[in-house]
Amino acid sequence: xxxxxxxxxxxxxxxxxxxxxxxxxxxxxxxxxxxxxxxxxxxxxxxxxxxxxxxxxxxxxxxxxxxxxxxxxxxxxxxxxxxxxxxxxxxxxxxxxxxxxx
Amino acid sequence: xxxxxxxxxxxxxxxxxxxxxxxxxxxxxxxxxxxxxxxxxxxxxxxxxxxxxxxxxxxxxxxxxxxxxxxxxxxxxxxxxxxxxxxxxxxxxxxxxxxxxxxxxxxxxxxxxxxxxxxxxxxxxxxxxxxxxxxxxxxxxxxxxxxxxxxxxxxxxxxxxxxxxxxxxxxxxxxxxxxxxxxxxxxxxxxxxxxxxxxxxxxxxxxxxxxxxxxxxxxxxxxxxxxxxxxxxxxxxxxxxxxxxxxxxxxxxxxxxxxxxxxxxxxxxxxxxxxxxxxxxxxxxxxxxxxxxxxxxxxxxxxxxxxxxxxxxxxxxxxxxxxxxxxxxxxxxxxxxxxxxxxxxxxxxxxxxxxxxxxxxxxxxxxxxxxxxxxxxxxxxxxxxxxxxxxxx
Numbered sequence: 001x002x003x004x005x006x007x008x009x010x011x012x013x014x015x016x017x018x019x020x021x022x023x024x025x026x027x028x029x030x031x032x033x034x035x036x037x038x039x040x041x042x043x044x045x046x047x048x049x050x051x052x053x054x055x056x057x058x059x060x061x062x063x064x065x066x067x068x069x070x071x072x073x074x075x076x077x078x079x080x081x082x083x084x085x086x087x088x089x090x091x092x093x094x095x096x097x098x099x100x101x102x
Numbered sequence: 103x104x105x106x107x108x109x110x111x112x113x114x115x116x117x118x119x120x121x122x123x124x125x126x127x128x129x130x131x132x133x134x135x136x137x138x139x140x141x142x143x144x145x146x147x148x149x150x151x152x153x154x155x156x157x158x159x160x161x162x163x164x165x166x167x168x169x170x171x172x173x174x175x176x177x178x179x180x181x182x183x184x185x186x187x188x189x190x191x192x193x194x195x196x197x198x199x200x201x202x203x204x205x206x207x208x209x210x211x212x213x214x215x216x217x218x219x220x221x222x223x224x225x226x227x228x229x230x231x232x233x234x235x236x237x238x239x240x241x242x243x244x245x246x247x248x249x250x251x252x253x254x255x256x257x258x259x260x261x262x263x264x265x266x267x268x269x270x271x272x273x274x275x276x277x278x279x280x281x282x283x284x285x286x287x288x289x290x291x292x293x294x295x296x297x298x299x300x301x302x303x304x305x306x307x308x309x310x311x312x313x314x315x316x317x318x319x320x321x322x323x324x325x326x327x328x329x330x331x332x333x334x335x336x337x338x339x340x341x342x343x344x345x346x347x348x349x350x351x352x353x354x355x356x357x358x359x360x361x362x363x364x365x366x367x368x369x370x371x372x373x374x375x376x377x378x379x380x381x382x383x384x385x386x387x388x389x390x391x392x393x394x395x396x397x398x399x400x401x402x403x404x405x406x407x408x409x410x411x412x413x414x415x416x417x418x419x420x421x422x423x424x425x426x427x428x429x430x431x432x433x434x435x436x437x438x439x440x441x442x443x444x445x446x447x448x449x450x451x452x453x454x455x456x457x458x459x460x461x462x463x464x465x466x467x468x469x470x471x472x473x474x475x476x477x478x479x480x481x482x483x484x485x486x487x488x489x490x491x492x493x494x495x
Contacts, residue, residue, distance in 0.1 A: 021200030021300035
């Protein structure tokens with residue numbers, strides 16, 4: 001997967017060390033953002049025809065196409081299910097998170 | 103230096119031209135319209151090399167100004183009343199992002215009843231927006247503050263948007279003789295804005311208006327408050343350096359007039375100050391120990407400077423051209439807090455006047471001083487006075 005990498009983040013020690021205004025350098029990712037997902041999209045690689053429809057419709061851009069198959073970046077997928085809904089060959093299934101987390 | 107006979111709005115436009123903003127994004131509204139019309143003329147005749155953006159609303163005007171500021175360019179906008187409130191959502195956006203935008207606001211009443219004339223209900227509404235707020239007394243101060251405001255707002259220690267308030271019509275439409283400084287002097291005094299930490303370029307792209315949740319948000323706000331409070335020093339510093347170059351000074355956060363031995367002190371903002379100066383002279387000639395404070399800045403609020411001037415006053419009056427419904431005039435509330443924090447115990451009175459453009463006459467100012475003098479002498483006296491009212495209360 002070729003997604004933006006998490007940056008190391010040193011917490012400011014004083015208020016003065018905080019950024020000037022609500023601005024930071026672009027591509028500054030300091031935490032994952034997927035905590036509220038109830039269902040997780042899972043791709044059945046056998047059924048996937050690489051039509052890229054999910055890649056286009058994902059509102060968070062978490063479908064990665066850098067390898068020869070599509071992968072989902074679960075660190076940022078919110079579990080909205082748009083990809084599964086739009087998938088014509090029905091290659092994406094929404095699976096309860098509980099099944100993964102025991 | 104040129105001397106021109108111009109209105110307050112013209113003076114604002116002249117001041118803005120001298121400050122050389124890169125972009126003007128504005129939407130016309132009475133009584134601000136002449137400002138943006140003049141700036142449009144200046145852009146057309148080439149005397150101001152700026153992009154004049156015709157935006158579809160005040161909300162967009164300030165959003166555009168934020169875009170301009172975010173790449174280190176100088177932005178100007180102007181508004182009034184309903185327009186300012188329509189823009190309101192973007193005011194804390196700009197201050198939270200620490201964008202040094204300058205905005206002229208023509209103080210005007212808020213609907214309803216519908217009214218286009220001057221009072222301070224509009225800017226008081228946005229006192230909590232994180233903007234520096236100054237109130238000017240005349241057209242010359244309006245012009246000079248256009249230059250000072252950029253100098254203060256863009257100081258790396260301040261980096262805060264700046265609202266310059268002119269009383270609608272009384273200042274915006276009254277003609278006065280105004281000195282217009284030489285461009286070379288202003289250029290030397292106000293160099294181009296440098297790319298600050300919160301601004302971006304093609305080489306250094308930024309994410310703007312980022313999220314800070316319950317884990318980090320509070321510290322951002324504390325920093326903003328601490329630095330806004332600290333800007334009191336820079337405001338004084340800039341007023342002094344401005345005086346050296348241009349020969350005019352406005353005494354920083356507030357101007358104390360005849361306050362040294364004053365037993366009663368009246369606190370005014372904006373154009374009412376001019377009328378009050380005349381009455382101060384008249385009452386002093388009669389032997390009354392009266393003083394006047396021209397409160398220039400409401401944010402940052404000059405608590406210490408006020409306490410210093412008010413320390414021996416027996417009665418203090420605050421002129422408010424606004425009401426915070428269900429309480430009192432907003433400036434009165436702020437002054438009272440400063441008085442209490444400073445351990446002072448004068449009698450305090452609120453004079454609410456000028457709503458919806460009602461005249462504040464010399465006679466009204468005399469009535470205010472008479473009430474303060476009688477309060478100082480021990481007479482009991484109403485806390486809130488409505489001045490120049492046309493029916494029985």
